Amino acid sequence: xxxxxxxxxxxxxxxxxxxxxxxxxxxxxxxxxxxxxxxxxxxxxxxxxxxxxxxxxxxxxxxxxxxxxxxxxxxxxxxxxxxxxxxxxxxxxxxxxxxxxxxxxxxxxxxxxxxxxxxxxxxxxxxxxxxxxxxxxxxxxxxxxxxxxxxxxxxxxxxxxxxxxxxxxxx
Numbered sequence: 179x180x181x182x183x184x185x186x187x188x189x190x191x192x193x194x195x196x197x198x199x200x201x202x203x204x205x206x207x208x209x210x211x212x213x214x215x216x217x218x219x220x221x222x223x224x225x226x227x228x229x230x231x232x233x234x235x236x237x238x239x240x241x242x243x244x245x246x247x248x249x250x251x252x253x254x255x256x257x258x259x260x261x262x263x264x265x266x267x268x269x270x271x272x273x274x275x276x277x278x279x280x281x282x283x284x285x286x287x288x289x290x291x292x293x294x295x296x297x298x299x300x301x302x303x304x305x306x307x308x309x310x311x312x313x314x315x316x317x318x319x320x321x322x323x324x325x326x327x328x329x330x331x332x333x334x335x336x337x338x339x340x341x342x343x344x345x346x347x348x349x
Contacts, residue, residue: 187208190209190223190231192208256296264276278318282322
């Protein structure tokens with residue numbers, strides 16, 4: 179048996195072993211990014227044949243919170259990309275977030291909780307691009323209410339880790 183607990187496949191995160199089917203293939207209980215839970219054959223997860231609980235296929239889109247109706251909401255995409263940077267090793271920005279140990283707090287793993295916090299803490303759904311972005315106050319800290327704020331790109335770009343230049347030595 180290949181242990182898949184905690185691994186991410188598309189929009190699905192494996193949360194527990196759910197048993198075996200008639201052919202003795204392992205079944206895994208997974209939580210979809212939309213919040214639904216589903217049981218999937220391990221082989222279908224590893225092959226990429228199954229990537230969501232069905233929410234993405236039902237609408238013909240790849241990433242969305244179809245259950246909650248927020249798939250086209252800009253804040254939903256902020257939330258999804260925040261989670262992906264911290265939890266998905268296949269994400270291009272994972273090295274700068276999840277690989278450094280930066281996490282998303284447990285309460286924000288549910289979109290509605292994050293949305294409520296965001297609307298109460300400066301998120302403006304009508305703002306122009308770059309006027310309302312999520313920013314971690316401590317750039318080495320986690321995504322959590324005490325370490326995040328909404329600000330513009332100017333403030334966010336000033337709040338960065340120091341840039342390190344790598345000198346190439348010419349032999």
